[in-house]
Amino acid sequence: MIRLAVIGTNWITQKFVQAALGTMSFQLSAVYSRSLSSAKDFADEFVTASANICLFDNLDELAKSDNVDAVYIASPNSLHAEQAMLMMDNGKHVICEKPIASNLEQALQAVENAERNQVVFFEAYKSEFLPNFKLIQAGVAKIGRLHKAHLSYCQYSSRYQKYLNGENPNTFNPKFSNGSLMDIGFYCVSAAVALFGKPTKVQASGVLLNSGVDGHGDAIFSYPEFNVTLSHSKVSDSHQPSEIQGENGSIIIDHIAECTKVTIEYRDGRTEELSVEQADNSMSYEAEEFARRIKQKDFTRDKRALIVSEITTEMRKQIGVQFPADAE
Known part of the structure; x- marks a missing residue:
């Protein structure tokens, strides 16, 4: 099982976690929010599907956690690249909500970071x-x-x-x-x-x-x-x-x-x-692809994401x- 953490506790995060758990490749292992109470409220929905969910209100501590293999980022757009690079620098695979960065320069930095750390960096463009x-x-x-x-x-x-x-x-x-x-x-x-x-x-x-x-x-x-x-x-x-x-x-x-x-x-x-x-949850297919890339160690550069940026x-x-x- 791929141990998944999430950054953000909004409706789209909920939908992605439901999709990820449905692939039978992930378990929810950690939730980050600026408020621990918000993190707990989010995690409570998934306690029956994923035991021992860790709660974080500190991103550095999440990045260094040994209980996490991959991270789904659904924070505001301006934070995507910075948070993704922090996670990847600590060996975490990242699926980041679109867009992966605010501009092309940030996108290139994030992609190069993924290649340097040999982790999957995946833009969540589900379509x-x-x-x-x-x-x-x-x-x-x-x-x-x-x-x-x-x-x-x-x-x-x-x-x-x-x-x-x-x-x-x-x-x-x-x-x-x-x-x-x-x-x-x-x-x-x-x-x-x-x-x-x-x-x-x-x-x-x-x-x-x-x-x-x-x-x-x-x-x-x-x-x-x-x-x-x-x-x-x-x-x-x-x-x-x-x-x-x-x-x-x-x-x-x-x-x-x-x-x-x-x-x-x-x-x-x-x-x-x-x-x-x-599938009713259209995020299921991107969750499956993210899992495939992690399992097969497919670190291919996402050329579409860079062109779009x-x-x-x-x-x-x-x-x-x-x-x-x-x-x-």
């Missing part, structure tokens, strides 16, 4: 490991020569009203390396890179909130023979699917992050359903979003 995403990758060959794609993820944030009320939550605070692009826009950028590779040119635009982060934005990724347009927003909803257009037909994707339904509509009028039923860093420059981490 890439979904069965339906793999079917999209395979389905691209069926629609012929590509000309256009549109990837969209727009969702009114549950914390937007708090921002409007003047509370300045993490989600809309540059101090925490956040905003629409670094949150849900990340899924559009990562999907484009996972499907088509690194674009030859990136053009980005966005609308900034008074806090200094983007509330929504768009981008055009140029490839030698086709373009990909991206739309993302945390201040409005969209029910528009994503689409990949080829000369023989188009792939229609419901919810680019979850890939809940994938269909090909051919030019001759035929329709082909590609999607299959996926390079692109989002450039997009923020074009939009005018600056994080404190950029000045460090």
Whole structure:
């Protein structure tokens, strides 16, 4: 069993632990929170599945713990790279919520740290490991020569009203390396890179909130023979699917992050359903992949994560979003 620790006790951490335990490869061995009482409340849910869960409110002590093999990081974005490197310097494998870093420089430092320590460093971009995403990758060959794609993820944030009320939550605070692009826009950028590779040119635009982060934005990724347009927003909803257009037909994707339904509509009028039923907890597949890499000592550099970090860093420059981490 891989002894897993978690940093952060929010809903996404809960969901990942449930997914990890479901793979039968992990046991929850430690929980970190700034408050020991919060750590205990989180751990109490899993005591029947994992005995002897250690509680920490000190990251250095967690990093040095002999009771931990791997760590899941779900802290604010601005802390990802620093915390990941602390854990890896102490021999821990790391799966870090997306994005792995605030900017490309930090991402490179973290990846090089993982290689130096010979540990797994894995960005928790779950979509890439979904069965339906793999079917999209395979389905691209069926629609012929590509000309256009549109990837969209727009969702009114549950914390937007708090921002409007003047509370300045993490989600809309540059101090925490956040905003629409670094949150849900990340899924559009990562999907484009996972499907088509690194674009030859990136053009980005966005609308900034008074806090200094983007509330929504768009981008055009140029490839030698086709373009990909991206739309993302945390201040409005969209029910528009994503689409990949080829000369023989188009792939229609419901919810680019979850890939809940994938269909090909051919030019001759035929329709082909590609999607299959996926696990209720869509984080299960990334948990399985993380376990595989640890067991097989697969320390392969995550090229997609680095390309995405390079692109989002450039997009923020074009939009005018600056994080404190950029000045460090």
